[in-house]
Amino acid sequence: MAAPPGYHDAVQLARSATRELDEESASWLRRLASAASAERQAAERELHNRLLRIALTEVRRRSASTQVTGPELDDVAHQAAGDAMLAILAKLTEFRGDSRFITWAYRFVILEVSSKLGRHYWRNPPVALDAAQWERFPDRLGLDPHQHAEAAGILAEVRHVVDTELTDHQRQIFVAIVVDGIPLTALAEKLGLQRNAIYKVIFDARRKIRRALVAKGYLDEPGAGQR
Amino acid sequence: MTNRETLERFLQTDPRDVGCGEAIAVLHVYVDLIAAGRDAADRYPGVAAHLAACGPCGDDFAGLLAAVTSEQAEG
Numbered sequence: 440m441a442a443p444p445g446y447h448d449a450v451q452l453a454r455s456a457t458r459e460l461d462e463e464s465a466s467w468l469r470r471l472a473s474a475a476s477a478e479r480q481a482a483e484r485e486l487h488n489r490l491l492r493i494a495l496t497e498v499r500r501r502s503a504s505t506q507v508t509g510p511e512l513d514d515v516a517h518q519a520a521g522d523a524m525l526a527i528l529a530k531l532t533e534f535r536g537d538s539r540f541i542t543w544a545y546r547f548v549i550l551e552v553s554s555k556l557g558r559h560y561w562r563n564p565p566v567a568l569d570a571a572q573w574e575r576f577p578d579r580l581g582l583d584p585h586q587h588a589e590a591a592g593i594l595a596e597v598r599h600v601v602d603t604e605l606t607d608h609q610r611q612i613f614v615a616i617v618v619d620g621i622p623l624t625a626l627a628e629k630l631g632l633q634r635n636a637i638y639k640v641i642f643d644a645r646r647k648i649r650r651a652l653v654a655k656g657y658l659d660e661p662g663a664g665q666r
Numbered sequence: 667m668t669n670r671e672t673l674e675r676f677l678q679t680d681p682r683d684v685g686c687g688e689a690i691a692v693l694h695v696y697v698d699l700i701a702a703g704r705d706a707a708d709r710y711p712g713v714a715a716h717l718a719a720c721g722p723c724g725d726d727f728a729g730l731l732a733a734v735t736s737e738q739a740e741g
Binding site: 493496497500501537538539541542543545546549550552553580581582583586589590593597622623624633634635638639642645646648649652658 | 667668669670672673674676677678679683685686687690692693694695697698701720721722723725726728729730732733734736737
């Protein structure tokens with residue numbers, strides 16, 4: 440892979456701005472930014488092999504929570520390693536030595552695996568985006584079915600608050616994630632939103648629901664049980 | 667645990683929670699601290715709160731930590 444003009448100088452500048460690197464990290468940076476193409480290409484091959492090994496391990500670690508199986512899982516790993524490699528080389532000048540270089544690099548491939556598996560979810564989704572399977576909510580929440588009346592009461596209260604207190608956007612996301620159990624990463628991919636945006640909606644919705652249930656006397660004020 | 671306690675736990679939010687963006691931005695630093703035997707949660711309490719509450723970020727954290735520690739174990 441050819442380095443763009445001025446690239447080696449940029450990496451050197453970035454290195455001078457970083458904190459003192461451990462020997463291994465300094466070696467990675469030096470070799471990946473080397474003006475000698477043979478040395479640089481050898482380092483790129485070595486890094487890619489390590490990223491691929493991590494990606495293959497990671498897709499298997501996540502295999503229980505994805506419908507992707509067999510050779511397709513390996514394809515995801517290869518794509519993740521390739522895309523992570525491109526991102527790492529493009530962002531090499533941003534490495535500041537806050538961690539070991541290899542840990543910084545592995546973060547890219549782990550996030551690539553996560554994102555790619557999230558995207559695959561929609562090829563054969565077990566539940567539609569707007570299914571709203573409220574009848575499964577007590578199970579998802581982990582409510583004790585032996586306390587049936589109480590569980591039904593909780594379901595009715597939460598559903599009422601969701602229907603009346605949340606905005607349409609909050610309700611759509613809360614129902615998709617919490618009620619229907621759609622993985623957060625998959626929903627983010629589907630709606631074209633950052634994962635953080637989805638998380639923030641759920642975070643705010645929880646607080647809103649809690650406040651409403653406290654106001655109704657259904658739950659205690661925060662900290663009341665600790666007095 | 668009673669059903670109300672389960673509901674309480676589900677609705678619990680930690681005000682220190684920094685969210686996905688900030689947690690992912692320092693995930694490599696956080697993991698390296700743990701791999702070095704340091705108290706990452708003490709240095710980054712908001713990140714620790716987030717990783718405990720957010721399934722996807724918790725999963726990314728588990729994957730990165732496994733990658734780093736497995737290589738350490740192999741020497």
